[in-house]
Amino acid sequence: MNRETRFWTVMFLCGSLFLAYQSFGTNRGVGQQFVVRVDATTGKIIPPTTDAAAPAVKTVIYEPAAKDDPEAIWSFSRTAGIWIAALLTLCIFSYLYRDNVCYKLAESIIVGVSAGYWIVTNYWEVLIAKVLVKLAPDVARYAFLPDTPADAKADYLYVVPVVLGCMVFCRLIPKISWMGRWPLAFVVGTTAGLKLILFLNADFVRQVRSTVLPLVVFSASASGGSELDLIQSIKNIVIVISVLSCLTYFYFSVEHKGLVGRISRLGIWVLMISFGASFALTVMGRITLLTMRLQFLFDDWLGFVRI
Amino acid sequence: MTSRLLDKLNMLDRRWIFLAMAMAVLAPILLQIGSDETPSPPTIKLFDEIERLPEGSRILMAMDFDPTSAAELYPMALAFTRHCGVRRHKLFFVTIWPTGKPMIESTIKGVIQADFGSGDRPYVYGVDYVNLGYLAGDAVAISQMSSDIRKARPQDARGTNLDQLPIMTGVTSVKDMALIVNASAGFPGGKEWVQYAATPQNIPIAVGCTGVQSTQLFPYYPDQLLGLVTGIRGAIEYETMLAAKYPNPYADRSKRPAFLRGGAQRWAHRLMIGLIVLGNGIHLANRYRRTLHP
């Protein structure tokens, strides 16, 4: 047994002992979750009862509750969930030390779950809520969506996109894989057309328009006349010069020599300043995320933090 | 001696830096150190607009984020919804991210049902607010919403037909909204709402975005964007304003999740600054040493 293995064995032992003490030795426990039973149709809380004769409610949903709530019951699934989530979080953090089996396990779980998640969401939100409702409203009403209007008529035009979509799977069969390009072309063509118009409008026309600024700004002064607004004027001048110099930098069909070269050098400096700011703002986001994960571990799971 | 130190720093295992980062974030969490913020103009503008709109104005709450950005955007979504609730606006929740639906649900549960679900004038589903759920099709879904909501989604998230909901009478498209409030984490998000809905249809829009995205959105402000709330700092600013205007109950710490993340933010930023300075100090020292012993 080398030194590193020994170190980690001791660490794991200490961690397990600590968790065991925290779970059984303290009042709060680790990651314990409690719920109340609620009747979904009425929204009323169903008190826990041992009376077998009590009428069975078909539509029970569970909502989170505090431990000291008299109607609260201990929830196995949620407690297990918190434990699993916490352990998986630790598995991912272990990558910081070194790539290892725990990280790989968490990673392979997420590959499967995320692919499955997207498919399920789209199944319910598009294939059922949009396609089935249009093609067979009666089936949709009886099976999934009781609120589909009774007088809804089937719209068979929707067969076309379904068939077109299914042609995607032709790609898996080498002989007819060329047919798989049709739906792809439809998707690409639609986005190309939309993008052309909308980028030209919002990102070209509007942005050029926003850059049309007076280089000298006067604002109403207290005495009723107008006076030079120095700060705003400087800001406008800086914006206009920066935009023009950056555009010059991105101008590819002229050699960057002489005046053009100097202007484009200014352009790259502006870009660097903008990237510096963007870096700092990105850092802000990543740190917040780390804060949230640590809050989860130390608050929701271990319960160290109490407001 | 200094040379040995320099060598050591040059060879420093980055796991020590990882450890320092973990400590910088963990200590403020455990010690409950929060941080306040002074509001900045783009945030104030959104706050004032929600204040200014008459009671019962229609506001589209587009929640386009997922767990990876919930740290910044969920506190923001809570603050926006709380403010709209206090002002009693009509809220239309929608998302174009498949992972955004649970975010809407927990916002509704955490704010509307918890804060405004009871009392003499409770918020009623279908009358005061509606959850339109997830719209598939990325940016095209926005384009669809701006021409006809019912084409984009015939039912709400619970499967109820939109025509059966009182809140939907008189609403045909996004054009009928007084304001779009978007919590955006990337593509598709704030940029697409501006491009596909707000700019072509001339609807006021305010975006709460992650720090990463804010540089992309800043050029749209103030012409195409009414307000811009940036990252956790923006969330803290909004909470600060909400707490100042409505101290009961929003000055309470438990209703200010972003405030509690502020302390960790501050310490981590200090560490980052220290690391950049130290790193460059080492760089300069190395260069100096090279000039001494070429």
Place this chain on the structure above:
Amino acid sequence: MEFHSDTPGKKEAIAMREKAIATSKNKPRHFAFSPRCFYGELMHSAVKIVTLLVLLMAHPSLSYAEESADSSRPISWFDTGKISFALLTFGVCATVIICTELARRGKPFYVRPIAGLLAMEEAVGRATEMGKPILFVPGIEDIKEIDTVAGLMVLSSVAKMAAEYDTPLEVPTSRALVMTAAREAVQAAALAAGRPDYYNEDRIYYVTDEQFGYVASVCGWMYREKPAACFFLGKFFAESLFLAEAGNAVGAIQIAGTAETTQLPFFVAACDYTLLGEELFAASAYLSGEPAQLGMLKGQDFGKLAAIILVLAGCVLATWDSISPRGKNTEGQNMPRRSQWITDTVLKGG
């Protein structure tokens, strides 16, 4: 793979390469035209069919127009409020199409040298000297993204250099389709360099679609093999930092390029050369030498020129407005601002 830096073939290759660089540095690149009639014909027939179909679809009996339009009002076929935007759209599109056509008819277009491209030679050369492999990452998005296509275009020229020096080139991909395209590109480059045996299928492989899984695997490889040169060209998201940091840690020369503006700061900070945004597309057009692509680039440059002129003219007028505002007209109303013609007519938008 064993690697000997003094194989006889290599010296010749290096010499040839140096000669090629020397000649290419002296003159700007112009590209010859090879007409491809098929495209032109197809374009014409497509335009015809499109016009026909649009007319057909637009026919009131086929569209929903009759139901939706108010019967008392004549149907307006054109939204007159959008006329200036329509003209502008038409103008931009026409410029791009004309430039493309001109390029294909043989008109040479100049493209300025791009710093990152010259550095690629240096990076490949250094890897050869050190006897270490080269890593090329074509982004994590699918082939339909224009960034990925541009990245693959650069890959073929990097692969050609690597093949000439016989330096191993590793290309892990995050999408199956990108892998196929990368294999085709490298194989063609090896053939073009006159070393068909250089192409090794096992060095170009698919890892996984999952962003972080892919990064973990690539970074693992980097720490093990310590490549001397890393190329990151394509569409990148949060993983850009992992890759650039790992490359920095192993001391490789790094050349990156992406149009994803949020990731550019990390690349700029951690890499030696970065192709910023559009530069990536320009680089790929430059390397591909395809006249159509160069023409498009020229067309876009005209668009930028128009933007520069509009901004300049608008700013001059706006400043004039600001210094001496126009008075009131005979009816006592404020006269419109001078810059209004530019902001509200030319740049009205849709």
Place this chain on the structure above:
Amino acid sequence: MSKTVPVLIASLVGCLMIVAYFSPPLLPARQIAEDWFTIVATIAMLLGGANLCLHHVKKISDQEAGWGFSAVTLLSFFITIAVGILKVGVVPESEQQVKFAWSGPFQQEGSGFWWIYQYLFSPIVSTMFALLAFYVASAAFRAFRAKNVEAILLLVTALIVLVGQTRDREITSMFLPPPAEGVPTFIPIAFVTNFIRETFVTAGQRAIMIGIALGVVATSLRILLGLDRSYLGGDE
């Protein structure tokens, strides 16, 4: 030849989207195209799932290194789909829905699919992104070196904005004389941060946006005119 029809499809719908933007009577046709787009794109996404399965099944059958992880992936994939599509643990929510077994929302709190989202998907994905905080720190220490003018500009801006984004910015006003009553304190670094954001960042991003917008127009035109067919893949 196998590419002619797809190119025509792409050109047709693309042109329809453009023309309909300017011609109000064509709006319904555009709406139909958008509706179809959603459906086609959704079904196309299923192909990704199929590819994933094939890839991992192959890995398992070849007994490649790490095939056990492939098995875990497949297992979690199928469990997620089964739980989500069968609506495991979902109950009807209103009186009129009680007689319909599959009528509750599929992401209902307490259901199986909700559990997977809450306790597997969400923690793993967000922790992976949280790892970046550590890498950012390491990059700041090792890669952010003042190598040339560009790097120095980047570094200094990053430092200024880092200070300006938290309340630590107030330190910079300590050396200034105290402001008059009722006047807010002037904070130099906050001013500089705002100035940078309002001018340089806006300008830089704007120039990139204008350039990329033109690039998008050119690329879209290539697709609509049938010049660019790379999206259709190579010839098989």
